[in-house]
Amino acid sequence: MQISLSLWRVNKMDVNLKYIAKLANVSVSTVSRALRNDPKVKEDTKERINMIAEKLNYVPNQAAKSLVTRQTKxxxxxxxxxxxxxxxxxxxxxxxxxxxxxxxxxxxxxxxxxxxxxxxxxxxxxxxxxxxxxxxxxxxxxxxxxxxxxxxxxxxxxxxxxxxxxxxxxxSNNEGGSRMLVDYLVNKGHEKIGFIYQLEDSTTIKERLNGFSHSFIDKPISLHPEYIIADECMGMENGYRCTNKLLSMKEPPSAIVGSTGDITLGVVKYLIENPEMSKKVTLCGFDDFEFISFLKIPVTTVTQQxxxxxxxxxxxxxxxxxxxxxxxxxxxxxxxxxxx
CATH class of the missing domain: 3.40.50.2300 (Response regulator)
Structure with missing residues (x-):
């Protein structure tokens, strides 16, 4: 089929199904079906239409397409x-x-x-x-x-x-993650374990708190409710303030679990600023950041998929x-x- 070169010189905005149909000498509906790879369209016709569409850098009008499919992709x-x-x-x-x-x-x-x-x-x-x-x-x-x-x-x-x-x-299985951390710390010989959580209305925090509390039921050590604390502020500031409260107690915990990544980083910040305390506390938390291995304070973490x-x-x-x-x-x- 011979096609005038002038027909190829067209503004991209003018390239539509009707224009391709004119070049291919077929109906608009045939062009539409060919571009959707409809098996009812003959292979040679489909090949010719796709060749023209490719040469013209045809891009389907997604807005128009969505009117038909009722999907915007x-x-x-x-x-x-x-x-x-x-x-x-x-x-x-x-x-x-x-x-x-x-x-x-x-x-x-x-x-x-x-x-x-x-x-x-x-x-x-x-x-x-x-x-x-x-x-x-x-x-x-x-x-x-x-x-x-x-x-x-x-x-x-x-x-x-x-x-x-x-x-x-x-x-994530948040309760299971908390149980995993408590098991780890108990096996390391810790008997006084602190838990810093967030005052927020979410299933994630509630399940991590429940998992931590219930972990002590079958353990040879007791749960210390006074070591389970939260502050009104959020994130790192919460972790920082609560660590100060825990380690200022007459009998402070020997291990701390941060219930979120930001809380754990707040604990790290406090321990870096108070190096004499960092040697007395084992730190665990949720979420494994890429940079966490480079921190001065070792942090054992529960990683999520x-x-x-x-x-x-x-x-x-x-x-x-x-x-x-x-x-x-x-x-x-x-x-x-x-x-x-």
Missing amino acids: TLGLVLPNLRTFMHDIFDGIEKVCSKNDYNILLGISDGNPYKEMKELKLLLEKRVDGIILFYVGGVYNRESLEFLSNISLPIVLIDRYLPNSNFDFVV TGKMGEKAAEIILKRINGEEFNRQKIFLNTNLFER
Whole structure:
């Protein structure tokens, strides 16, 4: 087939199915089916159409396509930040989305329930097909819960979940992680073990606290409630202040467990500033940061399968988007101990 060279000199904005159909001397519907690799289109016709589309650098109009498929091929993701293990979660989600030709729209909540709702509203306005959410609204926050329950799209929760909801979730076995740390410390001969937690309404912290407390039931040592503390501030500052309180006691603990990565870093900061105390305390915590091996204070950690958490969440949400029906997914990923 001879095609005038002038027909190839076209503005990219003018390249559409109708223009390709004109060059290929076929109908618009045939072009559409050929580009979707429809087996009903003859191979030579399909080859000719794809050759023309490639030469013209044709890019499908996703907005128009979504009107037909009712999908934007876009996934919404809301995380509290992009620090620490959030990168691994994102990488896991992106890995699955890339294989399935899905884009990701990312929102950052900064751990604020109201900003979280704002980010979710923006994603809904962008017509995402589904949402993966690191939920910070809390188990008892009625406003956040009502907002989530009114979203008609598929939602998968990561790292923390809502026990009395129907949302799929992928989290770590947090109780098991705490038990692992207590077993480790008891085997090392520790009898007085402190635990610093966060005053927040999340299943993650509650399960880590429960796992720690229940670990002493079958142990030859007793639980010391006075060593289980939290401060009103959050993150590193919480870890720093609580370490000061614990080590200022008349009979301080010989080991401390930080219930989050930021809390553990707060403990490290205190011990670095008070080197005489660092030799008297064994430190353990959750989350294994890349730089933690380079700290002056050795930290034995419970590591989470954060990359796998992201992958599993993405696999579930894409199945939901594609209309697959299955029971609520409640996935608890095993944790591991990394001794230092």
